Amino acid sequence: MAGIDARTGRPLGGWSHVVQSVGILLTTRLGERQMRGYVGAVTAALLGRLVNRANLLxxxxxxxVAIELFEPRFKVSRVVPVRLERSGRVEIWIEGEYRPRGHLGDPRPEGTRRITLATGEQGEGIRTS
Incomplete structure (x- = not known):
C-alpha cells in the first residue's frame, strides 16, 4: 500500500506509511473525518486528563483497539508506558508484528517493530525503532 508523506508530499510506502497511518489514526477523533466518520480513536479525548491508573489503562x-480495528498492517502485541512525568513528558512504546500485506488479507509477519509515541521536551511525534 502506498500513500503520500504528510510533511513532504512525496510518495510513501512500506513501514514508514504504517507509522504515519498510526499517527493519523491516534490523533483523529471518532466522527472527525467527513467521509469516514467511523475512523479514529478515543485517545485524543483522553489527553489532558489526570494521570492515574484508570486513565492510563x-x-x-x-x-x-484503534490499531487493531483500522490498521491491518500492524498487529499490536504490547503497549508499554515507558515514561510518564508530571511535566507532561510521556513516552509510550507500541510493539507488534509488521504485516506488509495485511491490508490484502495476508497475515504473514515480516518481523517485529516498535512505534514510539513521545511528547515533552524533545517535541511531540512518532518515532520507530
Missing part, C-alpha cells in the same frame, strides 16, 4: 487500551 484507558489510554493504552484505546491505542491497541
Amino acid at each position: 484507558r489510554l493504552l487500551q484505546s491505542i491497541a
Whole structure:
C-alpha cells in the first residue's frame, strides 16, 4: 500500500506509511473525518486528563483497539508506558508484528517493530525503532 508523506508530499510506502497511518489514526477523533466518520480513536479525548491508573489503562487500551480495528498492517502485541512525568513528558512504546500485506488479507509477519509515541521536551511525534 502506498500513500503520500504528510510533511513532504512525496510518495510513501512500506513501514514508514504504517507509522504515519498510526499517527493519523491516534490523533483523529471518532466522527472527525467527513467521509469516514467511523475512523479514529478515543485517545485524543483522553489527553489532558489526570494521570492515574484508570486513565492510563484507558489510554493504552484505546491505542491497541484503534490499531487493531483500522490498521491491518500492524498487529499490536504490547503497549508499554515507558515514561510518564508530571511535566507532561510521556513516552509510550507500541510493539507488534509488521504485516506488509495485511491490508490484502495476508497475515504473514515480516518481523517485529516498535512505534514510539513521545511528547515533552524533545517535541511531540512518532518515532520507530
